[in-house]
Amino acid sequence: MxxxxxxxxxxxxxxxxxxxxxxxxxxxxxxxxxxxxxxxxxxxxxxxxxxxxxxxxxxxxxxxxxxxxxxxxxxxxxxxxxxxxxxxxxxxxxxxxxxxxxxxxxxxxxxxxxxxxxxxxxxxxxxxxxxxxxxxxxxxxxxxxxxxxxxxxxxxxxxxxxxxxxxxxxxxxxxxxxxxxxxxxxxxxxxxxxxxxxxxxxxxxxxxxxxxxxxxxxxxxxxxxxxxxxxxxxxxxxxxxxxxxxxxxxKKVPPKPILSEVRPADDKTLEAIIANRYEIMARYSKTLKRCIANEFQHMQEFASHLKDARDWL
Ligand SMILES: [Zn+2]
Ligand SMILES: [Zn+2]
Ligand SMILES: [Zn+2]
Structure with missing residues (x-):
């Protein structure tokens, strides 16, 4: 035992x-x-x-x-x-x-x-x-x-x-x-x-x-x-x-973002925008950031050209 x-x-x-x-x-x-x-x-x-x-x-x-x-x-x-x-x-x-x-x-x-x-x-x-x-x-x-x-x-x-x-x-x-x-x-x-x-x-x-x-x-x-x-x-x-x-x-899964050509907005478009608002905002801010970064780089380049030009004067 x-x-x-x-x-x-x-x-x-x-x-x-x-x-x-x-x-x-x-x-x-x-x-x-x-x-x-x-x-x-x-x-x-x-x-x-x-x-x-x-x-x-x-x-x-x-x-x-x-x-x-x-x-x-x-x-x-x-x-x-x-x-x-x-x-x-x-x-x-x-x-x-x-x-x-x-x-x-x-x-x-x-x-x-x-x-x-x-x-x-x-x-x-x-x-x-x-x-x-x-x-x-x-x-x-x-x-x-x-x-x-x-x-x-x-x-x-x-x-x-x-x-x-x-x-x-x-x-x-x-x-x-x-x-x-x-x-x-x-x-x-x-x-x-x-x-x-x-x-x-x-x-x-x-x-x-x-x-x-x-x-x-x-x-x-x-x-x-x-x-x-x-x-x-x-x-x-x-x-x-x-x-x-x-x-x-x-019953539900996340909405899939559907991206296509630009057409005049109707009710369906608005509905889609509302349903996908987080995805749209996320993409929008990403594009915006890239856009600003590009612009900034252009400005810097332009400024450095100006500086070069001034040196010659
Ligand atoms: Zn939860
Ligand atoms: Zn939770
Ligand atoms: Zn939580």
Missing amino acids: HDGLIQWLAHGYLDWAWWQIVIFTLVMTHITIASVTIFLHRCQAHRALDLHAIPSHFFRFWLWLTTGMVTKEWASVHRKHHAKCESVEDPHSPQVLGIDTVLLRGAELYKVEAAKKETLEKFGHGTPDDWIEHKLYSRFTWQGVGLMLIIDLFLFGAIGATVWAVQMLWIPITAAGVINGIGHYWGYRNYDCEDASTNIVPWGILIGGEELHNNHHTYATSAKLSNKWYEFDIGWAYICALRSLGLAKV
């Missing part, structure tokens, strides 16, 4: 090598990130796509098991973030609270906001309201992650506690800290939208595509977060896979 316990603590049920456990942990955290970005963020908070009952129930169960986050709370806090972006009412703006606060204490900020009844009442509409939500997910919020701890310990023995700790830290660090902090502080901007949002890196893999946060704030109801040819959004790849299986219906 005693030996059995020691054996189990050392190896767990699976008796895997360390690198197998590392891969397992990465796969688990990746599924959690995918659930957050596809289900909580794009489907629930922004209604950018509709999900079939099968993936929807899977994501809800997975989020309960690995994060303990409640859909209504998450959607409310996030919708408020978009509505009040970079103001004192924004639940987690690094422009207001400072980057250190959001980066290191992002999860706490989320919890404070999620506990506010008026936030849930004002921003929580349309989130799951069925039997399992009331009886299990929003009622026993920590029991899911408790079950996950038992599963990790069973599979891997003592090291399972570390696997579990990494799983538990993943969302607070990547989503609450990195996206909400750095995603409004540091990176590049494709669009000059009104808030300080940034794209952290052009390849959205590790955080499921959420890295492209400036694109997201510009086209908040789009299911696709990548806009340029060199940008990649893995969450969008998964959505496309679900769509091809008939398990997802995409």
